Amino acid sequence: MSERYLPIAEHGLIGDLRTAAVVGTDGGISWFCAPRFDSPSVFGALLDADDGGRWALHPVCEVTNRHQFYIPDSNILVTRFLTEDGIVEVQDFMPIRCRRDPDHRQRLVRRVVNIRGHVRVSTDVRPRFDYGRAAHRTETDGNGVVFDGPGLRLGLRTSIPLEPTDGGIAGEFDLGPGDTAVFVLEVLDGDPPGGPLDDEVEDLFRATVGFWRSWIEQSTYTGRWREMVHRSALLLKLLTHEPSGAIIAAPTCGLPEQVGGERNWDYRHVWIRDAAFSLYALLRLGFTCEAEDFFGWLTDRFDDPGDGDLGPLRVMYTIDGEPAREEEVLGHWEGYRGSAPVRIGNAAARQLQLDIYGELIDSIYLFDKYSAGISHQAWHNLVQVLDWLFEHWDQPDEGIWEARSGRQNHTFSRLMCWVGIERMIRVARRRGLPADLGRWTSVRDEIYEQIQTRGWSAEENSFSQHYDHFVPDASLLLMPLVKFCSPTDPRFVSTVAALERSLVVDSLVFRYDPEEAPDGVDGAEGTFSICSFWYVEALARTGRVEDARLALEKMFTYANHVGLYAEQIGLTGDQLGNFPQAFTHLSLISSAINLDRALDG
Template sequence: MMQADLELSPIGNCQVSALLDREGAFVWGCVPRVDGDPVFCSLLNGDVRDRGIWRFELDGQTKATQRYERNTAILVTRLESEDGSAVEIHDFAPRFERSGRMYRPVAYARIVRPVAGAPRMRVVLTPMKDYGAGLAATTNGTNHVRYLIGPQALRLSTDAPVGYILEGRSYRVESDQHFFLGPDEPFVGNIRDEVRRMEAMTARYWRHWVRGLHIPLEWQEETIRAAIALKLCQHEETGAIVAALTTSIPEAANSQRNWDYRYCWIRDSYYTVQALNRLGALDVLEKYLAYLRNIVDQARGGQIQPLYSVMGADDLHESEAEHLAGYRGMGPVRVGNAAYKQVQYDCYGQIVMPTAQAFFDTRLLRMADERDFAHLEEVGEAAWAKHDKPDAGLWEFRTRQEVHTYSAVMCWAACDRLANVAATLGKGDRVVFWKKRAEAIRETIETNAWKKQGQHYGASFENGYLDASLLQLVELRYLKPDDERFLKTFAAVERDLRRGDHMLRYAAEDDFGAPETAFNVCTFWLIEALGLVGREEEAREIFCSMLSHTTSSGLLSEDLDYETGELWGNFPQTYSLVGIINCAGLLSKPWSEVR
């Protein structure tokens, strides 16, 4: 049996998602939403790979190849056998407009087509319940199987032989077969016609969505794949954007750095909507702004926590799923994330900055108004109150707090952008008010974060160690690329944190020891910095090197072993996909060169 790896391809519809391995098996998928029970959990089931999986096994199988239908989230897997027979599997989660609403059911659809010879196939469908505690019990009818996964059930409707599926027998596939695993209700209509119609409508939706993107001339396929994956990380019902679709893929082998990323981090979401906004994907921004408005409304006195559930819940109690052994047996598998209890003051800037666009962008269906500004000022007040206070920082240290430079700069950005918003609303007194606060925070940063001895900014006010977030000083408009202080800090960061073509987030020991892998978004921050300071050829070389590490689906996880090139960490990681989009846009030749 093959060892689990991150050569995975996502499908989804912004309600549910699944990760498929290189042979087209569902190895990860949660219902009824991304932070729900992983009915497909074999990815985290150690060596027990036949539980929590949905795969089609071809007798005598020798080869598997995959591709996405162009500009869609529809995955096509071709399985070939030693006798020359072959099947093609089309996988998708239905998503299209119907009756004036977006149809995005808690459902997965699969079509198996015999394309060569006389293939024989076995269906292995073993959903689990309660985070791997047991197999789902089944009942069945003539053309369906019900899987009981707790208080609810999933129903498989199919025109394939139900008896063969239940008994795990191989059979000859002589015609197209259709599978719809969804709500526990009778499937309405002819399953062959309806599933094919769903596939066509879903393909049409994604192609029209991609058609509206403003992509760079170079690296178009890479940008499109990253954009679609980011879109799949949004829970459309609320607008929340999760950091990744998985939990507990370790940042390095046996590191215990196993975290549940199926939640909405204010920080990660800011970077995601920023990248997609650069591509013109305003639908993601609009829905996320609605989510933010709800978060701000429920915040007491402007106090914002670092992350929330996709439904906006603020209690994300962290526990361990004792029945799952973990990725390659490297547990624990964590459910929930205790970081919600932390104070991370960069979140104030990351709320203000995307929301500020709604006061300027006339394309939006709902532009922000003075009522929104009043709520946003409460966030600004919190930023002002906390800009020089210790926090856990963007790296979420669990056992120590400092006044982190990145957090302070984000508080500065909150006040700076509020001044811009006040100006467009014609509130001259508030412009002066917020500009003065931004200037005061800048003075505090310059006094405390600049380390005279090392001639660079430090990662915190208290200490002179470096972290990669200092490369964001230009992106946040705190400094310009040619500022002497930035250039000196950049040189120091490269000296201490760069490992070949990759970047550590920091080198100092943390709660779990010294970091063992590169943090992919930090490498993309390096690439951006290189491009901005005029080292474009080097930036392009490292960018192409990073793209060589993507999966066949064109995606990246959170971390990378800079010696072996192996991917680690949760997948697909929004931070890393943002890096692909931003760097492609920065480094690409202009469209004017081909017009």
């Protein structure tokens, strides 16, 4: 089965700030949802090679080598094939805006360019609407072909003739030196457009390159790891839904944390947990407009009545700020390399995760500190959220890792409740805002003392995942990052040592041990790359700067060929989980910035 699927790492990503497409080093588009990140898939071969739908594009002759890279400072992806007959490139991109397209027609553009020799190329476009569950009509006309599915019409225009196939269109064509062939797949709202295709694609290409380069030029980062930090920033922008300002966790669903296992989740949502990290990264890199847009999206969530006993905030939202969809299994798909079930929606949306309140308030604290500041109404809403938190912080929850085995008294959840109250006190004092500081301070100190007593294991000389029995947990690496303790506090230093004994393998860090802390899901998992970058930052803050630098440089070697990370690293060094993951790249940015600062003294 493995030969039918590329490794997860053998892919790049393109997008238009509304949706994205996953492109393999074999030239195939194996994941594409339209018109939004969270729409049903049109191409889903990443999760079912036979019935998911795919757009193949590759040379017919023997390929001796393949390379994939981004046009510098952009999200335009190039896949180069070295063949026995010559060299050919496929340029993939999705236009953002351009002078000729003020209303933004949503398009996926593919341009094949012959570099040397004479190469015969094959393409096969086989869409499968609604995760492969819905039939569609294929209609050809003078401008190309139209795929008409439920609630979505796609038009494909090409510069070369193709023939209809079973539900798709395919063909082969020859390219000599300097020849090109172009394809434009677009979401239709009316009749397919006409006009010279080659000139249109060239204009779109130049405009798209210009957009990305103008955007990344706003970055204020001048540190040692510019290439990796800027690639992470470009990905963060790519995962932004421009109309709403929301940032999704990943553009894919169902990619396994263990090949053949059942740890397969849908990450096409906006997690409140990611908010603080997102705003921190955007503000530190100088992208204030994106920070303001995301802040606006966050504060709009105060208008949501919440979810009963789960509180005034939800764990995750759709990009529109609506409740996440109920979890559903796509039983007709086999899953990536047989990793079933394939899930859409996410049942974790119905969990109690108390840490999200601290993360939300911390993100607003950062915005208030580094940007325009919060409004009277936002402050009023935050005080109401805090009132709820005072009544509910001291109870079990499912925690940051979204365990499905029941609730525990999680140390990290208590830590982030402390962060939420502490940040509110800071904002009130700095801005002179109305606050019951006596009560707030008292509850903050109560949480602090509880963590220091019940969250601390004297026997293991370490903080623990939860209060009931000792379990090491990598989320505890954030303690000094959120200013709960000094990074040189003996308790934190010994906690790092305990984590190094149990969860750290070289530069790679497991989030916890599922055997010691069963999470309700069968199977093992890889190391969590976000935890590995947290470890880098913890080392830097504790004064082990050279250890931190080596760990960071090693982590960079686990990125794929275009600098992207999935959620996890497997036993053999392969990437696992949904790809690429925003949270991992956010922690990369944070660790690089703080290690730069430590190295600069």
